[in-house]
Amino acid sequence: MKNIAVIYWSGTGNTQQMALAVAEGARSSEIEVAVKDVGSATLQDIQNSDAVALGCPSMGSEVLEESEMEPFVQSLEDLDLKGKPMVLFGSYDWGDGQWMFDWEERMTGLGVKLAGEGLKVHTTPDEEGLKLCRELGQKLASSI
Secondary structure (H helix, E strand, C coil): CEEEEEEECCCCCHHHHHHHHHHHHHCECCEEEEEEEHHHCCHHHHHCCCEEEEECCCECCCECCCCCHHHHHHHHHHCCCCCCEEEEEEEECCCCCHHHHHHHHHHHHCCCEECCCCEEEECCCCHHHHHHHHHHHHHHHHCC
16 A cells, blocks of 8 residues: 655644645545654654655745754755655745745755645635645645
8 A cells, every 4th residue: 555644843733734634635545644743753754655745834034944844854855755756735824935935946956756836825724725735635646
């Protein structure tokens, strides 16, 4: 059975809602999905997965959350991620989404194969935002 890791950081619950919807969209009878807060995730979760979804809201001046998510993303540089299917997602309150563009660039620089454009949802995801999350999960699942 194929498996997908959905790893996220969420301060207000918005990105957690997105993570659960991405997982819902990816899950099927052929694909097992594990959802983890980044604080409990390991590099083995990434290595042992056929595909990965990473979620983090925009923080500060449009950067990843600095105490848990940023160090985890930095640690991915130690892995061989060439060709690994991945999607990125997160919520934001202001700005133009630069954190997502920067994050996509970092991940493609590590060799991942983005299965879809990074998904940005303004503040709390509404039903349309959750639908987009489920569709992103489906894209990720179809990439493996």
